[in-house]
Amino acid sequence: MDAPILCKPLLSFMPPASSSPDICFVHRLDSEISETEDHDLRLLLLTAFPYETVLLTRRYIREVPAHRWLVLAPSGELIAHTAAHDKLISVGGQPLRIGGIAEVCVAHHFRGQGLVGKMLTHAHAWMQREGIPFSMLFGQLKVYTSSGYTIIPNPILANNSLIYHWNPFKGKPMIHPIASLPWPQGPVDLRGPTF
Numbered sequence: 001m002d003a004p005i006l007c008k009p010l011l012s013f014m015p016p017a018s019s020s021p022d023i024c025f026v027h028r029l030d031s032e033i034s035e036t037e038d039h040d041l042r043l044l045l046l047t048a049f050p051y052e053t054v055l056l057t058r059r060y061i062r063e064v065p066a067h068r069w070l071v072l073a074p075s076g077e078l079i080a081h082t083a084a085h086d087k088l089i090s091v092g093g094q095p096l097r098i099g100g101i102a103e104v105c106v107a108h109h110f111r112g113q114g115l116v117g118k119m120l121t122h123a124h125a126w127m128q129r130e131g132i133p134f135s136m137l138f139g140q141l142k143v144y145t146s147s148g149y150t151i152i153p154n155p156i157l158a159n160n161s162l163i164y165h166w167n168p169f170k171g172k173p174m175i176h177p178i179a180s181l182p183w184p185q186g187p188v189d190l191r192g193p194t195f
Contacts, residue, residue, distance in 0.1 A: 048105030092186020101137035102195040133179035138171035149174040160193035
């Protein structure tokens with residue numbers, strides 16, 4: 001039996017003032033996810049991404065993310081999740097460290113409460129502490145502009161075919177600057193699959 005999750009501030013970072021005190025944001029290394037958390041996470045991910053049948057047997061779609069943010073209701077129910085990959089990509093032939101945001105989802109009955117933005121605030125704060133200059137994701141502009149994401153025009157190179165085949169969310173490559181740096185020009189080589 002897994003130990004219950006104790007809600008506490010994430011690495012001394014408190015949720016935004018607008019967060020409900022009853023909602024708990026928990027930062028976990030993927031390697032520390034318990035068996036119960038794994039089960040609950042796969043159920044939540046399958047609800048959000050039902051066409052990704054790989055989630056029946058594992059808690060990631062393409063690559064294991066190093067970091068996860070779990071959001072728990074007062075009942076302990078897992079109601080939202082986001083993952084972050086600490087990645088070294090290249091842009092215009094130059095190496096660039098990014099936080100690759102992936103597998104963002106919110107349980108249906110908790111949508112519309114700003115949980116995506118609040119999770120991203122936590123993830124961005126972690127990236128800032130780690131010295132990661134940009135957050136990158138593939139998503140819908142209408143969901144992520146309020147968190148500071150903008151579409152990038154760079155061509156994207158990846159070793160999977162997600163970009164070229166059916167994608168029900170029509171995810172666009174977007175970035176959010178964490179540091180005060182301009183986004184570089186040139187092709188983006190993810191040096192691996194999309195996330």
